[in-house]
Amino acid sequence: MPKLNDPPRVAVSMSRPRQEPDWSATSRDIAAQTDWHVRRIEQRGRELRVTLDDAAAVYWHERADRAAAVLNRDAPAGVDRFALAYRQHGVDVAEHLIDRDAWVAQQTQPLPPREQPAALIARAPESCRPRAPFTRLCSKV
Numbered sequence: 399m400p401k402l403n404d405p406p407r408v409a410v411s412m413s414r415p416r417q418e419p420d421w422s423a424t425s426r427d428i429a430a431q432t433d434w435h436v437r438r439i440e441q442r443g444r445e446l447r448v449t450l451d452d453a454a455a456v457y458w459h460e461r462a463d464r465a466a467a468v469l470n471r472d473a474p475a476g477v478d479r480f481a482l483a484y485r486q487h488g489v490d491v492a493e494h495l496i497d498r499d500a501w502v503a504q505q506t507q508p509l510p511p512r513e514q515p516a517a518l519i520a521r522a523p524e525s526c527r528p529r530a531p532f533t534r535l536c537s538k539v
Contacts, residue, residue: 405430408467410505414475424472431464437485444478453484458494462518466496467505473498483523490523 408431425436434453439446446469455461462482469480480496500517503509 407431407464408471410467410470410502412502412506414470415472416475419472419474421472424468427468427472428465431468432461434461434465441474441477444476445481446473446477446479447481447483449483449485451485452487459518462494462496463501463505466498466501466518469496470498470502481524490525493521493523495519495521 408427421439424439428434428436428448432453432455434455435451437449437451439448441447448465448469453461465482466480469477473480478498480498480501482494482496483490484492484494496518497515500515504514504517
């Protein structure tokens with residue numbers, strides 16, 4: 399739910415940018431749109447990973463949508479997924495994986511909810527996912 403003091407949302411474009419991004423500007427825009435502190439942005443193949451420090455929100459989906467709009471505007475054309483990695487007090491706590499094409503379709507095409515592809519998926523943080531058979535770095539609480 400947007401508030402009166404929220405900045406205007408970044409417009410969603412169906413086309414992908416051709417120029418190289420200015421990651422410092424991207425970080426500033428994500429911070430302005432979400433009130434989250436960006437620690438790092440890194441590209442891993444077709445995934446763009448954004449690490450966020452001490453991110454808090456009441457309306458997580460709204461903030462993730464705002465971050466996705468900035469990333470969609472700035473990310474290279476070869477990026478198909480955005481991973482938002484949340485850290486609290488230096489500890490990885492959760493991630494959202496956003497499918498770029500599905501997210502753009504949700505924002506630009508009027509489809510009934512049952513026909514919309516899943517664009518935003520919650521997953522365990524990278525540090526807690528198994529790296530080898532029978533190996534787990536995080537314990538369940």
